[in-house]
Amino acid sequence: MEYMKTQSRRSFLKSSALSGGGLILSFTWLSSFKSADKMADLNLPEQWNELTGYIKITPDNIIKIMCPNPEFGQNVMTSLPMIIAEELDANWKNVVVEMAIHDNVKFGGQFTGGSQSVRTYWKPLRNAGASARQMLREAAAQTWNVAVEEITTKSGVLFHEKSGKSANYGELASKAATIPLPKVIKTKIVKDFSIVSKSKKNVEGIKIVTGKPLFGLDYRQEGMLIAMIQHPPAFGMKLKSYDASLTLKMAGIKDVFTIKVYEEGSERGAFETRTFNELLVVVGKTTWEVMNARKKLKVIWEPIAETKEILNAFGRKQEEITPTGLESTIAQVEKMKEYAQKPAKLLRKDGDPEAAFKNATQVIERTYNAPFLAHNCMEPMNFFAHVTDEKALFVGPLQAPNFAEQTLVRRFGLSAEKIEIQMTRMGGGFGRRAYPHYMVEAGLISQKAKVPIKLIYTREDDMTYGIYRPMYTATYRAALDANKNLIGFHVKGGGIPENPVHANRFPAGAVDNYLAEGWEIPSNITIGAFRAPRSNFNAAAEQSFLDEVAEAMGKDPIEFRLNLLKRAKENPVGKNNDYDAGRYVGVLELLKDKSGWGKPENSGKKRGVAAYFCHNSYAGHVVDLVMKDGQPYVEHVTSVIDCGVVINPDAAINMVQGAVVDGIGNAFYGALTHKEGATEQSNFHNYRMIRHNEAPKKIEVYFIQNDIDPSGLGEPPFPPVFGAVANALYKSTGKRYYNQPFTSEQPKS
Amino acid sequence: MAKYSLKVNGKTQQIDVDPSTPILWVLRDHLNMPGTKFGCGMAMCGACTVHLNGSAVRSCSLPVSAVGKQVITTIEGLSANGTHPVQKAWLEHDVAQCGYCQSGQMMSAAALLKDNPKPSDEEIDTYMSGNICRCGTYLRIKEAIKTAAKTNP
Numbered sequence: 001m002e003y004m005k006t007q008s009r010r011s012f013l014k015s016s017a018l019s020g021g022g023l024i025l026s027f028t029w030l031s032s033f034k035s036a037d038k039m040a041d042l043n044l045p046e047q048w049n050e051l052t053g054y055i056k057i058t059p060d061n062i063i064k065i066m067c068p069n070p071e072f073g074q075n076v077m078t079s080l081p082m083i084i085a086e087e088l089d090a091n092w093k094n095v096v097v098e099m100a101i102h103d104n105v106k107f108g109g110q111f112t113g114g115s116q117s118v119r120t121y122w123k124p125l126r127n128a129g130a131s132a133r134q135m136l137r138e139a140a141a142q143t144w145n146v147a148v149e150e151i152t153t154k155s156g157v158l159f160h161e162k163s164g165k166s167a168n169y170g171e172l173a174s175k176a177a178t179i180p181l182p183k184v185i186k187t188k189i190v191k192d193f194s195i196v197s198k199s200k201k202n203v204e205g206i207k208i209v210t211g212k213p214l215f216g217l218d219y220r221q222e223g224m225l226i227a228m229i230q231h232p233p234a235f236g237m238k239l240k241s242y243d244a245s246l247t248l249k250m251a252g253i254k255d256v257f258t259i260k261v262y263e264e265g266s267e268r269g270a271f272e273t274r275t276f277n278e279l280l281v282v283v284g285k286t287t288w289e290v291m292n293a294r295k296k297l298k299v300i301w302e303p304i305a306e307t308k309e310i311l312n313a314f315g316r317k318q319e320e321i322t323p324t325g326l327e328s329t330i331a332q333v334e335k336m337k338e339y340a341q342k343p344a345k346l347l348r349k350d351g352d353p354e355a356a357f358k359n360a361t362q363v364i365e366r367t368y369n370a371p372f373l374a375h376n377c378m379e380p381m382n383f384f385a386h387v388t389d390e391k392a393l394f395v396g397p398l399q400a401p402n403f404a405e406q407t408l409v410r411r412f413g414l415s416a417e418k419i420e421i422q423m424t425r426m427g428g429g430f431g432r433r434a435y436p437h438y439m440v441e442a443g444l445i446s447q448k449a450k451v452p453i454k455l456i457y458t459r460e461d462d463m464t465y466g467i468y469r470p471m472y473t474a475t476y477r478a479a480l481d482a483n484k485n486l487i488g489f490h491v492k493g494g495g496i497p498e499n500p501v502h503a504n505r506f507p508a509g510a511v512d513n514y515l516a517e518g519w520e521i522p523s524n525i526t527i528g529a530f531r532a533p534r535s536n537f538n539a540a541a542e543q544s545f546l547d548e549v550a551e552a553m554g555k556d557p558i559e560f561r562l563n564l565l566k567r568a569k570e571n572p573v574g575k576n577n578d579y580d581a582g583r584y585v586g587v588l589e590l591l592k593d594k595s596g597w598g599k600p601e602n603s604g605k606k607r608g609v610a611a612y613f614c615h616n617s618y619a620g621h622v623v624d625l626v627m628k629d630g631q632p633y634v635e636h637v638t639s640v641i642d643c644g645v646v647i648n649p650d651a652a653i654n655m656v657q658g659a660v661v662d663g664i665g666n667a668f669y670g671a672l673t674h675k676e677g678a679t680e681q682s683n684f685h686n687y688r689m690i691r692h693n694e695a696p697k698k699i700e701v702y703f704i705q706n707d708i709d710p711s712g713l714g715e716p717p718f719p720p721v722f723g724a725v726a727n728a729l730y731k732s733t734g735k736r737y738y739n740q741p742f743t744s745e746q747p748k749s
Numbered sequence: 750m751a752k753y754s755l756k757v758n759g760k761t762q763q764i765d766v767d768p769s770t771p772i773l774w775v776l777r778d779h780l781n782m783p784g785t786k787f788g789c790g791m792a793m794c795g796a797c798t799v800h801l802n803g804s805a806v807r808s809c810s811l812p813v814s815a816v817g818k819q820v821i822t823t824i825e826g827l828s829a830n831g832t833h834p835v836q837k838a839w840l841e842h843d844v845a846q847c848g849y850c851q852s853g854q855m856m857s858a859a860a861l862l863k864d865n866p867k868p869s870d871e872e873i874d875t876y877m878s879g880n881i882c883r884c885g886t887y888l889r890i891k892e893a894i895k896t897a898a899k900t901n902p
Contacts, residue, residue: 073847073884201843208848209836211784211824215849218783226778251750251767288767288774291790378788378796378849378883427786427849428883459789650843654889658846661885684793684881693874695887 015135017177021059022170024177025132026106054106055084055132061156061170063090066100068107069117070399071204072429074655074714076117078203079647080125083118086195087129087187090169091156097203102401102421110423112399113434113529115615115712118647122710126187134182139175140167155194190645190707199650204425214425216396217382217456224384224452225254226290227445230280230297231465234677235525236326237301239278246296247282252289256282256297259444261437262411269410270313271403273435274322275466275526281441283449287456304524322524326677329371329471332496335521336473339494340367344517347503350574353479356488356513360479364552368476368541370740372496372672373469373530374687379427380462385442386452391418392443393452397426397433404436411440412447431529435467463687464679468672469530471496472537476545479513484553486511486564491542494519498527500534505613506584507546509577510564525674531662532715535614536722540667540740543610543723548736557609557727558592579613586704587611587618587640594702595622595638601731605635608728612720615712617643618704621660621720623696625728631746632729634664637699641717644708656717657699663721665690668743753813757782758826768814773797775813776823784824784852788881795880798853798860799823805860807879824852827859835859838897846884854880858894867898 014026056064065081081097084090100107109120133153140158141148144165152159159166190197207214232238244256261277268274280297284290307322357363383396392414398404401421408419426433442455457465472495479488489511493501499518508514530536550560562585567573569581588611591597601607604626611620624636637660646652669688673680681687722740730736737745755762757780764779776782776799785808788796792807799808800822827833831840835855845851854877861868861876868876873891882890 073845075846199843201840202845204848205840205843205845206831208845208851209824209839209855210827210829210831211782211852213783215783215786217787220781220783286766286770286774286778287787288770288778292767292769376883378786378794378847378881380787426847428847430883456787459791459794654843654846654886657888658885661887662883665885683791684789685791689794689881689883690885691879691881692877692887692890694878695885697870699888 015177015181017174018056018058021174022177023057023132023135023173024054025128026054055088055128057132057169057173057176059170059173061094061168063088063095063169065095065097066107067097068100068110068121070110070112070401070423070426071099072112072397072399072426072433074112074117075202075648075651076112078200078651079118080121081203082195082200082647083122083125084129086193087126088133089153089155092195092200094156099423102405102423104402104405110401112429113431115617115715118713119616119709119711127185130185130187131182132176134185135176135179136169136172138179139172143172143175196647197645197649200648202651215379215427216384216424217379217427219384219395219424219454221384221386221452224454225283225285225449226287227281227283227442227449227453227455228290228294228458229441229455229461230282230294230299231276231461232301234326235466235674236304236324236677238276238304239280240300240302242280242300243298246298247293250289250293250296252285253293254283254285255449256280257448259441259448261440261444265309266410267310267312268320269403269407271400271434271436272407273437273467273526273528274309275437279441281445283445283453291458321522323522325524327523327525328675329673332471333369336471336494336496339519339521340473340475340492342519344492344494344519347501347516347518348508348574349515350508350511351513353488353490353513353515357477357479357490359481360488361482362480362552364478364480364549366476366545366548366738367473368544368738369473370471370537370540371670372471372525373666373670374463374672374681375428375430375432375530376463376687376689377426377428377430377432380459381438381457381465382455383439383442384452384454385439385446387412387443387447391420393420394439394443395422395424396439397424397429398436398439399426399429399434400436403434404439407436407440408443412443430531431533432467435528459684460682463682466526467528468525469536470498470527472500474500474538474541476541478545478549480552486549486553488513490515492517494521496521496525497523500537502534502538502578504576504578505538506568506579507564509572509574509581510568512573514573532614532719535612535715535719539610539612539719540722540726543612543720544726544736547727547730556598558588558597561611562588583618583642583704584611584613587620587642590702590704591620591622591638591640594640594700597622606728606731608724608726608731610720610723610727612716612723614719615715617641617711617713617716619717619720621724623724623728625725625732627732631743632668632732633694634696634725634728637696639699639701639717640704641701641713642704642706643713643716644706644710646703647710649703652703652713653701655713656701659717660699660721661690661695663718664696664725665694667722667725667740669741671741671744751814753816755813755816755821756818757821758823766813768812770813772799772808772811772813772816772821776808782823782825786849786852788850788853794850795857796850796853798856798880800856800860803860803863805857824856827855833859834897834900835862835893837900838893841896842889842893844886844889844893846886850880850882854882854890858890858897862894862898868894
């Protein structure tokens with residue numbers, strides 16, 4: 001049993017009576033992390049990890065749990081309440097879950113991203129559930145005049161065995177509200193869990209299958225108008241002039257005007273993007289009318305000038321330059337080759353890598369490339385806004401309401417109390433909905449039109465607006481001595497506009513002489529977090545390269561990785577290694593076992609492996625690939641994940657299977673290219689997404705069983721898919737694929 | 750603008766819209782039935798799938814003027830309380846992640862099973878390949894279709 005103090009500097013609880021009877025328990029928890037695991041790629045400062053929430057127990061025995069974090073398919077509306085219900089020892093059937101509104105006083109961080117929801121809420125939710133259970137036991141003891149130690153609970157019922165008395169939680173909730181908060185509480189041990197680690201169905205399942213209005217696009221209000229924006233046709237362009245006379249004559253059209261998404265020269269805050277500033281807006285009665293009227297706009301665009309602005313986010317303050325120019329993918333590729341030859345920023349150095357490469361008998365050098373990717377959430381960007389001089393209401397899909405609120409406060413000059421944000425279920429997020437420009441746009445349109453509006457992006461608007469997964473490249477070098485030992489390792493990565501290298505990840509720590517460098521090329525094409533940012537490229541490149549090195553050394557790919565990890569575990573090089581080599585080994589060992597690695601492959605089926613660490617979790621896959629009509633097809637996948645305690649196993653398996661399918665799709669088909677600043681793909685006819693018939697027949701998912709506090713799951717299984725696919729493709733075709741998407745290099749059948 | 754009388758989920762509805770208006774937007778904007786989703790607007794993703802006289806169609810590309818007396822069924826009409834075999838199978842397999850594409854997936858699945866009560870894996874793959882799911886729930890969709898097929902009379 002784990003004892004926790006409930007009233008420390010970092011946590012407190014507050015209980016009160018619920019009007020009409022019952023108990024409400026509020027809690028706050030300031031979660032502290034080591035710098036290495038601070039939201040992985042976001043470097044969020046500690047104050048963002050303040051977590052609060054509440055549980056209500058009503059006299060009719062309904063246990064209402066507010067889900068603090070926005071839901072985008074990661075299943076937090078089910079998994080977070082399960083944690084509370086476990087420690088409360090509630091009957092899951094009596095639990096009702098509601099999505100909280102945005103309220104950073106009541107609910108703290110409310111951030112959906114970085115695979116952090118379960119990880120950050122694990123302790124506070126357990127603490128809260130255990131506290132409420134303790135108060136209910138105390139209430140029972142007082143009511144029945146017996147010792148509290150003699151009160152037991154089971155599935156939402158309090159028992160006193162000696163007297164045979166029992167009562168459900170609802171009956172004693174009002175009494176519990178009068179009980180002083182427990183100073184010390186006991187939480188359960190993992191093996192005693194009866195709700196956590198037992199599969200529960202999605203609490204919104206019935207609403208989803210019956211088509212209830214859950215999503216932002218489904219939201220409506222009386223008197224609401226529909227708005228669409230017209231953004232420039234290319235990055236590097238801006239609005240010069242327009243003629244809306246034809247548009248205004250169309251049926252249902254109310255107004256055409258322009259808005260400025262941000263004030264020029266203003267500092268750029270966290271998750272703020274500067275893709276296009278001045279946008280043309282069409283407001284009208286219905287979506288179809290607005291869509292058609294927008295086509296009648298006559299617009300003249302002109303090139304942007306170079307801008308300099310201050311990025312002030314996540315404790316960093318730096319000047320950023322947005323260059324002028326109409327960029328094309330072909331030229332970008334050439335420019336990246338050029339930059340790859342230039343001196344780069346040193347990110348990490350162990351030992352003497354220069355000497356190692358100079359003394360090497362064999363040097364293996366390979367370069368891997370990946371394109372921009374569009375998120376393509378199935379629900380295009382949209383938001384409802386009603387902004388007046390006094391207050392503002394925003395309703396829609398978003399991942400980061402606290403950050404969005406700061407942006408809205410600055411842009412609208414309203415205090416945070418005057419801004420209400422309601423979070424709908426999101427039709428996918430994948431990082432895209434952390435960037436609240438579309439909320440700002442909706443708000444500005446409502447303010448100017450003086451009506452409640454719903455801003456709707458078409459698929460084309462969504463795909464051509466920017467905020468993409470960046471374009472990356474990385475050159476890896478390995479130095480082998482005469483005995484084919486790995487004596488030096490070098491990674492030099494770069495991107496437009498961001499460097500992908502995670503310098504302290506494996507194989508850092510496993511090689512005596514190690515060098516990591518990075519470089520960046522500024523661009524006016526905007527980028528954003530995309531399911532496992534940077535990792536989704538690194539895992540592809542690094543895991544391909546490790547296979548190439550293993551082959552040169554004459555070693556089995558898994559044995560080679562295990563040998564390196566053994567070194568990192570027993571005698572690590574350097575001090576700042578991000579990962580736990582033991583957990584990495586655990587994943588690879590189980591993967592080897594479950595996939596039947598090493599058994600002979602049949603003639604058509606070839607296997608590839610990859611394992612990766614990100615977002616505090618470890619994931620590995622073995623994929624079985626066949627060639628079907630000259631095209632690669634992943635038929636079967638074995639996946640092993642170590643994310644600590646798994647909250648909701650069936651949903652977790654779903655998440656991993658989805659990540660595998662998503663990974664295969666992006667590895668094979670995902671690509672966004674540009675010509676003269678214009679995005680060349682605009683909808684699903686020319687941006688290929690993986691489809692039913694391209695998904696594997698079977699994906700077996702295994703979790704490492706342990707008692708470690710849970711870590712991320714939404715992102716970690718995604719990156720290694722790319723590497724496993726690349727390695728299987730090599731074995732199948734004898735050709736190494738260096739450029740994503742891999743089918744672009746595949747001869748057409 | 751023109752007046753239309755549409756039969757949706759067994760109910761006749763009067764609307765006055767431009768003849769080019771796709772059924773998707775008639776449902777969502779005019780009839781306040783948002784269960785049918787907008788995904789691409791060009792019949793490439795299947796999120797807007799409804800039944801027209803029992804066959805799956807992409808409502809984003811079906812103008813209201815083309816419907817005539819044909820009967821429309823949407824996700825809301827599959828069953829309001831989740832009792833259709835496809836809805837039940839979707840719940841049993843807990844298919845959804847974000848859930849946005851699922852109404853279109855279920856409408857395609859229901860149409861498939863109507864014409865082909867016991868589809869093979871390949872037939873499911875082929876029929877369902879017009880419906881995109883970025884969350885990647887394809888494997889569960891297939892299992893759910895097979896489960897629904899078992900309860901098919």
